[in-house]
Every structure is written in structure tokens, then in C-alpha cells.
Amino acid sequence: MPVDLPTPFLCVDVDVLEANLRAMAAGAAARGLALRPHAKTHKCVRIARRQMALGAKGLTVATVREAEVFADGGLDDLFIAYPVWPSPQQTARLRALARRVALRAGVDSAESAAALGRAVPGLEVLVEVDSGHHRSGAEPGRAGEIAVAAQAAGLRVRGVFTFPGHAYGPQRQRSAQEDESTALATAAASVAAAGLDAGVVSGGSTPTAALTTAGPITEMRPGLYVFGDAQQIELGTADWSQIAMTVASTVVSRRADRVIVDAGSKILGADRQPWATGHGRLPDHPDARIVALSEHHATVTLPDGTPLPALGDTLQIVPNHACAAVNLADELIVVSGGELVDRWPVDARGANT
Amino acid sequence: MPVDLPTPFLCVDVDVLEANLRAMAAGAAARGLALRPHAKTHKCVRIARRQMALGAKGLTVATVREAEVFADGGLDDLFIAYPVWPSPQQTARLRALARRVALRAGVDSAESAAALGRAVPGLEVLVEVDSGHHRSGAEPGRAGEIAVAAQAAGLRVRGVFTFPGHAYGPQRQRSAQEDESTALATAAASVAAAGLDAGVVSGGSTPTAALTTAGPITEMRPGLYVFGDAQQIELGTADWSQIAMTVASTVVSRRADRVIVDAGSKILGADRQPWATGHGRLPDHPDARIVALSEHHATVTLPDGTPLPALGDTLQIVPNHACAAVNLADELIVVSGGELVDRWPVDARGANT
Structure with missing residues (x-):
């Protein structure tokens, strides 16, 4: 036993971690993709800082609270990759965050965009689309109309995103990555056709990361690569x-x-x-x-x-x-x-x- | 929405909780069974104190750390219903606990009994037997030889216990409870035949609790009844x-x-x-x-x-x-x-x- 502590505990091999961080950073850079790692995997400011030092463009988080924790840790470019519903309890927190860091959130309907625009005027958003995981996210072809609603509500549209969660199955990585590219291309075109900014085209997932190439995708958000798992x-x-x-x-x-x-x-x-x-x-x-x-x-x-x-x-x-x-x-x-x-x-x- | 807090959060209806605590306490008392609720469900000192106030004999916990937390909360009769392996890191903590509260632990082999006896001389133990869940626990007929080994190692044998975890399946509660009774009767007889104390015959589980009657069982350890779940x-x-x-x-x-x-x-x-x-x-x-x-x-x-x-x-x-x-x-x-x-x-x- 390497460490004299009562079991069970989580043990991180920092050398393997460092190699994983470097490999993903290098792979994204070589392909011209921005890397915005999902911090929900490690939940650890120390690891987030190392990701940034190795060239990550910013961090992805899942919740407002995660954004607050990483903002407290000095991370200043945060994307909440989630269709945030601005409940009264969340609104003040989102506003405070948007003053402290470069903040971006997800929207996946005109109704949620309207609510978010009322709550946090000027917030940057990406339109979430469904690439086959069938969780949250709009149909890719409807991204433009949601972007228009978001713009009308006072939000600043910056692009589109998806999570190809259906890549989590045997032999499904390639088809899920193709779905992701297709959905994001459709969504980006839909936003651009509406005359709005589709500059950020953000995909995700560790299983598809090695298969992802630039165009239409500009950014990836893998999380699990830092540790790997069974x-x-x-x-x-x-x-x-x-x-x-x-x-x-x-x-x-x-x-x-x-x-x-x-x-x-x-x-x-x-x-x-x-x-x-x-x-x-x-x-x-x-x-x-x-x-x-x-x-x-x-x-x-x-x-x-x-x-x-x-x-x-x-x-x-x-x-x-x-x-x-x-x-x-x-x-x-x-x-x-x-x-x-x-x-x-x-x-x-x-x-x- | 009853409570103005950001979601998601865990919401406990204290009136339903109180009714659940009272019903289990009354049911155990009516059948002449000691109640030693498993605190791993609620992990909450406030609820443990209420269980004691309603007549529980003591508390069951799963780990040394849980025992420490509840001891810190003033609970003074704790059974670690687990085959505790006294690693060097755990030994000092177990000794300290045994000085503070009435402490009991589980053993399920002669080898672990020997190790526990060396680590915490005089500790009270129950022999764990397998009633059909096939997790930890010895064959019921071998409880006597393990009890003898425990006694020889300087532990104080107080009886036997099991967890009928195979009750967690549709229509399996009655047969699992019968298995539990049979296994505990065999185990208690085996310990008694070895001339050792089999006074505590402890069963468990919320799904089987309503079916449990006294003899051979003297004590039950349900946990989930406090909250219920899906x-x-x-x-x-x-x-x-x-x-x-x-x-x-x-x-x-x-x-x-x-x-x-x-x-x-x-x-x-x-x-x-x-x-x-x-x-x-x-x-x-x-x-x-x-x-x-x-x-x-x-x-x-x-x-x-x-x-x-x-x-x-x-x-x-x-x-x-x-x-x-x-x-x-x-x-x-x-x-x-x-x-x-x-x-x-x-x-x-x-x-x-």
C-alpha cells in the first residue's frame, strides 16, 4: 500500500494525470480546436488551473454552484453547459457571477431564453441542441429561432453546443461523433442564417474526443480524460x-x-x-x-x-x-x-x- | 414550492418522519424485539437521538467513522455491523471509541477475529453469518468455531447477526425473512453449543421488518424505514x-x-x-x-x-x-x-x- 491512510480513499497518480492533461491539450491544439474541459469530473481548482496553464481556453461546469466555486478559485472564463432555468434563487447568483468572470450559459428554448434574458440581461449564451442523446437540447434546425428569441430577450448569442452522450456505448463513438458534427453544423448554419453569431461550435465527451476534428466544431469539452475510469x-x-x-x-x-x-x-x-x-x-x-x-x-x-x-x-x-x-x-x-x-x-x- | 431554496435539495417532511419512527418503535416493542436502527440511512445525529428517545436500544453504523460521528453526537451504544478489519490506521480509533461508548463490532472469520482481538482486546463482537445475500458473513453452522476463536483472541462474544439483503427483490421478503430466521437460529445454536454467549441474535432490513418475530431473533436493525424510498x-x-x-x-x-x-x-x-x-x-x-x-x-x-x-x-x-x-x-x-x-x-x- 503506497499511502498509510484508512481505506477507502480516492488516490490520484499525479504523473498519469499530468500525462493525460498534456495529451488532450496537445491533441486539441494540433487539430486547431479550443479545449474547454468539463470540470464536473475533477471538481478540483488545482486541476483546473493546470488545465488552463496547459492552454485550455476556459472551463466548462454543470451548475451555477460549480461556477461559483471555480470563480472563487480564480478561474475566470466559465461556461455552464446546461439549460439554466433562472429561478429567483439563481438570478442574483448568476448576475454576481457575470460581473466577476467571463460567463456563458446554455439555452434550449425560446421560453427559457426569455426568462434568462429577463434575469441576467447581456449574458452570453450558446444554444443547446440534441445530437442524439435525447436529453436536453433543441432540434438542431431550430437553433436559429431560439437564438433570435435569445437576442430579443437581451442575451448575447455566441454559438451552439451539444453533448453526444450516446457515445457511451460499445462501438458507438464514431457514429455519435458524426451525429455531433452533423447536428452542430445544422445548428450553426441555422443561427448564421438568422444573422446571429455562431462563432462558437462546441462539442463534448471524452469517448468522442479523439475522433473530433475542426469544422464545424471549434471547441471541445471532454471531462473524464483527466482520470479515465472503468x-x-x-x-x-x-x-x-x-x-x-x-x-x-x-x-x-x-x-x-x-x-x-x-x-x-x-x-x-x-x-x-x-x-x-x-x-x-x-x-x-x-x-x-x-x-x-x-x-x-x-x-x-x-x-x-x-x-x-x-x-x-x-x-x-x-x-x-x-x-x-x-x-x-x-x-x-x-x-x-x-x-x-x-x-x-x-x-x-x-x-x- | 414549499421552500424558497435553489434546487435540487433533499426535503424531509418531519411529520411523516416522526410517524415512521413511532410506527417502527411501536412495532418492535409490541413483538418484544429490541430496535437498533441502522444510521447509515439518515447519517443525522438529530434523527438518531429521536430514535433513542422513542426506545431504540442503540444504533447500528456501517463504519468506524460513522461510529465516531455518532459518538461525538452523544450516542453511546453503537454496533458497527460490519466485518471490521483492524488496519493499523483503524486500531487506535477503535480503541478510543471502545473507551467512550458501548461498542460492538462484527467478525466473520477466525482470522479476522484474531486480528481484531490483538487490536482491541476486550471488544464486544457479534459473529456475522450469511443468510442468503452471499456478501460477507460465515456459514451459520460455523458461527461457533468463529466465536471460540474470538473468545480465544480476547474478544467478548455477545451473539450473532446477519443482513438478509436478498429481501431486496419482488416477492422475496417472506422467503428472505425465513432464511434470516433459520440462519440466525443455526448460528445462535452453534455459538451456544460452544459454550459462549448467543444472547444477541440480530437481524436487519426494512423490507423484512414487518415479518420479523421474536425467537430466535432478539433485535432488528432496519434503516430505510425512516424515509422510505422508491x-x-x-x-x-x-x-x-x-x-x-x-x-x-x-x-x-x-x-x-x-x-x-x-x-x-x-x-x-x-x-x-x-x-x-x-x-x-x-x-x-x-x-x-x-x-x-x-x-x-x-x-x-x-x-x-x-x-x-x-x-x-x-x-x-x-x-x-x-x-x-x-x-x-x-x-x-x-x-x-x-x-x-x-x-x-x-x-x-x-x-x-
């Missing part, structure tokens, strides 16, 4: 050498054919896509599977004939979904060469509002 | 009138046939059993379903012909698994008659170690 391993969009974060756990119980460790859903997260092979993966035991997960128990099986770990042994587990695991921890334990070198607070943990 | 609704082990906690969310986007609200997996939790109908339920729209969940989006569909909620409307969502949702929040917003009456900290949020 989903990326199983999708083939990260390899083991890119896994920068694990949960350190202890074997607390053994049966004939399995061990139980003390990392459960309250540290790993319960996210499990239908195609996942289990509730996380073990880098030191690639053939092991986590076949069951409770709040404080993970049940780990190994292939027949593999010696079982002993009681008290430490096992490193890669969570299925790094964003969920980070949001369950107060701090990241930072290691280099197996030694503890730092502890970073998860500044935006629980920043849901 | 799992309990769909299992039929709670009804809507017993739902004490919801997530307040705002409609941020609308499509032709669905709305998107701002409560995602980072407040609802991602827990979803294979038999669940979705990612949570809506008490005001019992026929609605949450068909997709991202970190900050829930996609809600309603039956054909039902008018869709408007942008900005507040929707109350019952999480699938209340324990997971509570662990994602810093505080519980407490209401009575639709008005805010208090805010309770989630004292043991993130207390994983």
Missing part, C-alpha cells in the same frame, strides 16, 4: 496506462471463491451502464470482476485458479464513472511513484445547485 | 404516505413527450435494481417514470395525454435508494405542513473509513 477502459477509449484515479480498498472478508473489500457504492458510485462487466475494475487484476456492490462492500471474483488476496490486503479499484466517485469524496490523495505527495480538496463536491 | 414503494414494503424524503427539482427543459429536471445522479444517486421501473418516482405523478438519468438531468415521462409540467415548475422526486441520496447532501431541509422548519446537517456524510 467505463472508458471497457469502451476502449482509454487504456490502463491512462488510469489516473483509483479507490484504495481493504479486503475485509473472504469466501471460497471471492473476497469482499470495504469500497462500496458510497465511494465508488453506483453508476453501471448495461454493457459494463461489473461495478468497477481492478488494474492489478484485469480479469477480476466486481459482481456485487453494497454501500460499503464490493464483492470481487477472480478467475478460477487465481490465488485470492488475503484479509487486510489493499486492492486498487477503478470506479465505473470517475465523476460520481469524485463527488463522494472530500479530498483526493495525490501520489507520485507510490508515495503521498499532496492532498487536494474536492472543492466543488456536492455543488448541485 | 425501492420500498416498488417492493410494496412502504406506501406513499410513508415517504418522508424527496428531492425538490426544477423543470429546466421540455420536449414533446418529456421534461428534464435538474436532479440527476449527483443528488438522487445512481442506484437502480434490475426490477426498478426507473431512476426514482414522483409522488405527485405516480404514473410518471424517470427513464434516463445523468449527473444533473433526470428525464421524466408521463402517460400519454397527461399535461407536461411547465418550465420552472418544481417536481418532487423520491430517490430509488434513500441512503445514497442522503450521502450526497450536506444538509436535510426539514419541512412541516409545507413550510421550512429546520435544516439538519448530514453529520456522517462521506464517513466511509
